[in-house]
Amino acid sequence: MSYRGAMNARVRSEERRAEIVRAALEVIAERGYRGASLAAVAERVGLTQQGLLHYFPTKDALLVAVLEERDQWDAVPDTRWRVDLLASLVEYNAMRPGIIQTFSALLGESVTEGHPARQYFTERYTQVRASMAAVLRTEYGERLPNGLTPERTAPLLVAVMDGLQYQWLLDPQSVDMPGAFRDFLRLLGEDPHREDPDREDPD
Amino acid sequence: MSYRGAMNARVRSEERRAEIVRAALEVIAERGYRGASLAAVAERVGLTQQGLLHYFPTKDALLVAVLEERDQWDAVPDTRWRVDLLASLVEYNAMRPGIIQTFSALLGESVTEGHPARQYFTERYTQVRASMAAVLRTEYGERLPNGLTPERTAPLLVAVMDGLQYQWLLDPQSVDMPGAFRDFLRLLGEDPHREDPDREDPD
Missing domain, CATH: 1.10.357 (Tetracycline Repressor; domain 2)
Known part of the structure; x- marks a missing residue:
């Protein structure tokens, strides 16, 4: 992959992660964390559950990203x-x-x-x-x-x-x-x- | 059933209900309501899930009893x-x-x-x-x-x-x-x- 191609892939990957975190925030607001499923988050961003696991290997890893997001804001x-x-x-x-x-x-x-x-x-x-x-x-x-x-x-x-x-x-x-x-x-x-x-x- | 027998059965049934509500309070404290299962409550009081449903036909019915219990206290x-x-x-x-x-x-x-x-x-x-x-x-x-x-x-x-x-x-x-x-x-x-x-x- 060219340098530009690699950069684009990285930007797309970061955008995707951010999109998943926003979806997770919504799902937690609706169902709480224990009531939230990775499947529901995946569906909201148009990924399979397997596809989601590529970005966040566990539900807890996604929660960590949600909490870090808040700390940043x-x-x-x-x-x-x-x-x-x-x-x-x-x-x-x-x-x-x-x-x-x-x-x-x-x-x-x-x-x-x-x-x-x-x-x-x-x-x-x-x-x-x-x-x-x-x-x-x-x-x-x-x-x-x-x-x-x-x-x-x-x-x-x-x-x-x-x-x-x-x-x-x-x-x-x-x-x-x-x-x-x-x-x-x-x-x-x-x-x-x-x-x-x-x-x-x-x- | 004799009158005394019927009374005893009723008292036993009320005691059982109270015991189930106490177990539900514990399970909710540990897991939240969405994370709580009737199976976990049943197990705690030595009933099958089917046996529990005799006292509380749904999880929501048990929640109502939990909330009423608090109002009483x-x-x-x-x-x-x-x-x-x-x-x-x-x-x-x-x-x-x-x-x-x-x-x-x-x-x-x-x-x-x-x-x-x-x-x-x-x-x-x-x-x-x-x-x-x-x-x-x-x-x-x-x-x-x-x-x-x-x-x-x-x-x-x-x-x-x-x-x-x-x-x-x-x-x-x-x-x-x-x-x-x-x-x-x-x-x-x-x-x-x-x-x-x-x-x-x-x-």
Whole structure:
């Protein structure tokens, strides 16, 4: 094969992998990981199961690629995060229910026995709590206005983001996820007696 | 069959059903609902799959019984709830990781397409948010000390409880779920400059 031919083949192969990963994200959103089959992913991209195995030899290998994909998207260097960007992230998440559904389903499954994503989520949360504590420290110093340290506040921040996602996915009409998250940020840091004039009560 | 014989048979049948539901809770905690098989539940209680179908004709029927079981345990009349009891509920939950694992796995799965528990969780959250708003109103009136209404605070309260459960299930050594939840209650209502002398920083 010529150099150009080899390059083209490699680009096509990478495009194909990316296409398979996107299909896997969809299938996991619909069925969870344990409910997902390689056959369903293969069908979605017009491959035989055997053809799919050429790109990803096992279902777990495909899951690893899915998890890496997410890390790539959401990678923001720790030093670049700010509290107001978190509110923007939640706004952004509200525009991509598919991907939030994939990862909410995976997080739920990850607490079951021997799940292949368990270690990923355990390590991810350790790292995310540390990042969030750093963000809070940059914004507020050693104590937040409410008296808590950044390290004690970080798990609450992460919990609110995750918990709101479930409520919102189940009932997007009733749950204003970005608005609720801004309320939480207000609990953390702002003058408690100042009102947000832009937001209505939900009922 | 004599009256006593019939009564005994009925009691035995109810005990058997309860035993099957307990086994189903375990199997769901281990594998999720989609990953659970009736065969695995049957084996755990020493029945054939055919024998199990006598008690629960479908997998979904067994799921309904599992969800009803939870509603029975956790049923507290709205008028009896108080904010400090919520902290006790989280303490209690920290002593029953198995059941929290079952319901965290089910909640995660419930956001996938056509999941049989989706309606249950959607309705449950509507009801739980309303209950929590009522609890907050009883405690604080129309505005919490931070200025939010009970209705805007309730989704955050529910989100923190759920989100902390995932972090704690994944990493019980690192996440003090009851302590973090008490911190959240402090954010809601107490004098922000008072310190909790009983709690150490997590790191």
